[in-house]
Amino acid sequence: MVFVLSCIYGHAQSSLSGLPFTRNFQPVDYKAGIQNWSITQSRQGLVYIANNFGLLEFDGEQWQTFGVRNGTKVRSVALDGRGRIYVGGQGDFGFFFPDAAGKLAYTSLADSLKPEHRDFDEAWSIYIDNEKVYFCTFSNIYVYDQKTFRIIQPEGGIDHSYLVNRQLYVNQPRNGLGVLEEDRIRTIKGGEQFRNKSVAAVLPLHDNHLLVATFQEGIFTLNDGIARPWNAALQPFFKASIVNCMVRLRNGNFAVGTQNNGLMVLGPDGDLRMQLTSGRGIDNTTVLCLYEDDMSNLWVGQNNGLAYVELGSPFTFINKQMSIPGSGYAAYLQNNTLYLGTSTGVYAREKNGPPDFKLIENTRGQVYHLGQYGNDLLAGLHNGATRIDHNTGQLLSGEPGSWVYLTLQDHPNTLIEGTYAGLQRYDLVNGHWKFTKKLKGFAESSRVMAQDPSGDLWVTHGYKGAFRIRFHPTLDSIDRVQFYGADKGFPSNLLINVFNVRNELLFTSTRGIFKYDRTSDRFVPDTFFTSRLGKDEQVWFIREDALGNIYFISRSHIGVFKKNSLGDYHLEENVFAKIRKHLNDDLMNIVILQNNEVLFCAKDGFIHYDPYRTVEARSHFNTLIRKVVTSTANRDSTLFFGNYTKGDSVADRSSGKNAPELPYRNNSVNFTFAATSFEGNADPQYQYYLENYEKSWSDWSAKTQKEYTNLKEGDYVFHARSKNVNGDISAETTYAFTILAPWYRSGWAYSCYGLSILAILFAAFNFLDRKYQREQKLMEQKQQEELSQKDSALENLSQRSHEEITRLQNEKLESELQHMNNELATSTMHLLNKNEFIAGIKNQLAHIVKKNPNEEVKKELTQINKNIEQNISADDDWEHFQFHFDRVHGDFSNRFKVTFPSLSPQELKLSAYLRMNLSSKEIAQLLNISVRGVEISRYRLRKKIQLDRNKNLQDYILNF
Structure with missing residues (x-):
């Protein structure tokens, strides 16, 4: 049930804002119990949640569950300055603290109690006051001073306890609200008024006033012993809602978790600023606990799940959860009524009225434009031009496709409408616009148009170019249409739009922004945007507010050029990066509302931007190394579980001393890291490098793991850092380790090698x-x-x-x-x-x-x-x-003749002459034959002595 009585619905951070960006987590996401009872956050940014299955830890990427020793539900959680995580549950309480490997280990403190004090029900609350820790049950209060326990056992039992300004307030059914003093509970002045009432929260107000919230009796202020209803008009709603928890926010508001009506945000006077419940921001009507982080965002523990509500963000959603179905296209604020045009129709709501929008009758369908022209609020619809009168739309023309309207400069009683197929004229009759005629001479789609000082109308077409139109003096027709495209200075004829910025017409294109030069009748680059965004940037939409700030959306940027008192501009864009993926990429539009608030048309409704809400510094945006695993051929071994310690305290980073030394067989190391950024579209990017292995940072990526294999022996330091959606870069985190040399390259091995060499030498x-x-x-x-x-x-x-x-x-x-x-x-x-x-x-x-x-x-x-x-x-x-x-010659002739008896006398002579190493010419003279005859005789001699053809005859005879 959503409480929507307009008489008591107060002002949120802006009366025009919507619902905050919310990230919902289901039990299937965090893989633990459905109920979440208490939430806190460490200095490193880790979120710890008391859950039915144990202690939940969330680092922005992964969830882990740590069970207590007896496996019971964890009801409460708190962190002290040293990083100890105190938890309370069924019949037990104690703390988690990292062991030597950085893994959270549980130590029960209840086990140190004497047997007569050990038997208690549940530790529902834990409060820390410097070194003092209060464990609160329904029967006893256990005060732990880091060494011993002091046990308070009030008569009549305890309802609930709350720590306010270092004082423990205790509500007792018999006595009412009191404060713990030494070993007894003293009922405070006026505290008896809460006798037999179950108290859900005690919070500080101004001037020692207290705010006391009960479960079913309402919310009261307590001052000087007098309890008064806080915002009497809302008391019935508080009672019906059943208050489970309540926290005071840094901005002075109060967040209230209820049993039946989800989450409420109340102003300092108890007025209802916002309500989130099932189907409206969060997924559950029952809220069990609340925690505000350092970003002023709210963690909401529910009966079935968790939610992260970005109360600290300047952006809010106006979408189907506020009865705005469809994609957003147009908006207009008329007096105190905000009109929104979507793909399904025109919707409206009063600024200070109920948060939900209502459909304007006769406006169903695609809405392209909303604007005030004279006394009329006109809407450009797919069905045609429509005037909105109170809660009804009246069709002015049957021409389909009404894009936009423009009042001519020197003719205030004439209105030009751009349609799917040309221009139409309207005249002012009895204070209202009346359709006159369709203007002939131009039949192009006229979605974007503007008038220059000369009176000419510029119409741009997304796929054809720009048209300069001159009307007949009587405005009954079009005298001249001149086309401008790539031949007139534009890079192409595509995606040309016209906007009136800084009192001049600017034309966007596929590359760069241009303005018309009348002297050359061409388009030239605009110096303002070109010098700031570059000559090739494609800008899709521009809108200027009343202070001269220029909002724009381009291919690479989305942001605002803010104008200061000296007339200079500086670009702010990081904060807008988170909404880019939500924007309507069909027909982009930026609408400036009163007080310079901005609406961005989105795929699902609208995104409201409050320029006066600054984003706080991200103190908890850290990069953490969550796990280090070494690998061998047989198994993986976890070396580090994500938590550093220094003495008896949790440290932000490693001291660098006592870096682990890994045997060479464990020279494959896997790192898991995370960024403590919790927004639903945080999309953190990571960089990393391994010192002594890599020389520079890796490229930015969404990977949260990096593995190195086959590392050589040596000292290494792993570096990691992250970048959030706003472009902020975290401080880097490091992890140092050493890979030992293999046995055959170790020091003792080299000593053995040296001794062996000496022995061999000896x-x-x-x-x-x-x-x-x-x-x-x-x-x-x-x-x-x-x-x-x-x-x-x-x-x-x-x-x-x-x-x-x-x-x-x-x-x-x-x-x-x-x-x-x-x-x-x-x-x-x-x-x-x-x-x-x-x-x-x-x-x-x-x-x-x-x-x-x-x-x-x-x-x-x-x-x-x-x-x-x-x-x-x-x-x-x-x-x-x-x-x-x-x-x-050693009796050559006889030896040769004996060896070869078939030789003739002539052949013996030839052999003798060859033995004397005579030439063929000399032999021819001695034998009285020709040189040719000598050659023939040599050939016959070779055959008779059967000499191999590869051997020389004369060499053979010389060596015989």
Whole structure:
């Protein structure tokens, strides 16, 4: 049930805002029990939740559950300054603290109690006051001072307890509201008014006033002993809602969790600012606990799930959860009524009225435009131009596709409408616009248009270009239409739009922003945007507010150029990055409302932006290393579980001392990391690098794990950092470790290697020394033997000298004989040549005799021939030559003939000449044949002696 009485519905941060961005978590997401009873957050940004299944931990990426020893439900959780996580549950309480590996380990403190104090029901609340810890049950209060317990056992039991300004307020059914003093509970002034009432919360107000919320009796202020209803008009609603919990927010408001009506945000006076319940921001009507983080956002523990409500964000959603179905396209604030146009119709609500919107009758369908023109609120609908009168729409023209309206500068009683197919004219009749006619001469779709100072109308078409239109002076028709496209300075004819910014017309395109230069009749780049966004940026939409701030959406940016008192502009864009993925990418639109609040048209309704709500510094936006796992061939081993300690406290980061040393077989290391950014569209990006392995940061990515394999021995430091959706970069976190060398490259191994080398060198030296000594002895023995041998040698030397002299004399004689034989052979060979020459002359003479007819001459020549025959004997000469030749060449002729008996005398002669190493020409002269004949004779000789064709004949004979 949503309470919507307008008389008591107060002002939220803006009366025009919607529902905050909310991230809902179901039990299937965090894999634990449905109920969540208490929430807190560590200095590192980790969120801890008391859950039915144990203690939940959330780091922005992953959930972990840590069970207490007896496996019971955890009802309460609190953190002290050292990082101890105190928890209370059924019949037990204690704390979690990281062990040496960084894993949370549970220690029960209840086990240290005496048996008579050990039996209690549930520890519903835990409060920490410096070193003092209060564990509150329904029967006892256990005060722990880090060493011992002080136990308070009030008579009549305890309802609930609350710590306010370091005082523990306790409500007792019999006595009412009191405060703990030493070992007793003193009822405060006026506290008896809460006797037999169950108190849900006690909170501080101003001037020592208290705010006391009861479960079913309403919410009261308590001052000077008097309890008064807080916002009497809402008391019935508070009672019906049943208050489960309540916290005071940093901005002075109060968040209330109820049993029946979800989450309420109340103002300082108790007025209802906001309500979130099932189907409206959160997924459950029952809220069990609340926690405001350092970003002023609210964690909501529910009966079935969790929610993260971004109360600190300047953005809110106006969507179907506020009865605005469909995509947002147009908006207008008229007086105190906000009108919104979507893909399903026009909706409206009063500024200070109930939060839900109502459909305006006769406006169903696509809505393109809303605006005030004269006295009329006009809507551009797919069905045609429509005037909105109170809660009803009246169709003005049957022409379909009403895009936009424009009042002409010098003709305030004339209105031009852009439609799917051209322009239409409306005239002001009796204070209202009335359709007059459709203007001929231009039939293009006219969704975007603006009028320049000369009176010309500019109409841009998303796929054709820009048109400059001049009307007839009577405004009954169009005199001239001039087209501007790529030939007039635009990069193309596509996606051209026109906007009136800084009192001039700007034209956006696929690349860059342009303005019209009347002198050259061309479009030139605009210096304002070009200098700030670059000449190639594609801008899709621009809107200027009353202060001169320029909001825009482009391909790479979404933000605002804020104008300061000096007229300078600076760009703010980081905060807008989170809404980009929600924007309507069909027909983009930015609407400036009163007080310069902004509406961005979204895929699902609208996004409201309050420029006066600043985003607080992200103190808990940290990057954390959550797990380090080493791997071997057989198994994985977790080295680090995500928590650093320093002494008895949790540390933000590693001290760098005592870095773990991993054996070489564990040289594969896997890191898991997270960013404590909890928004639903946080989309953190990560960078990392391993020092001594990589030289620079990795590219930004959404990966939350990085594994390194086969690392060499050495010292390493893993670095990680993250970037949130706003572009903020966290401080880097590190993890140091060492990979030890393998045994064969370890220090002791090298020592063994050194000792082994020394041993080998010693053994080698010893071996060489003994070898040297043996060789010395052998050498001495050998010298003795050599001395004795020399004596014998000297005796034989004279005898050998005599023999040698004799041998040398013989060799000299033999050499002289050999020389003489060689000379004889040579001379014999000359004689043989001479005889052969003479025999040749003899043959010539015989030939002449036969041919000469003169008998006397014949007779004389014949006589000469006989004389020659008597004086030469060739056979004797050859035999004489052969005798001396064989003596010189070791009886070659006989040996060769014996080896080859089939050789002819001519072939033996050839062999002898070859043995003398004569050339073929010389042999031809000796044999009295041609050189060709010598070659043939050589060939026949090779065949007879069967010499291999690969061997040289002359070499063979020389070596025979």
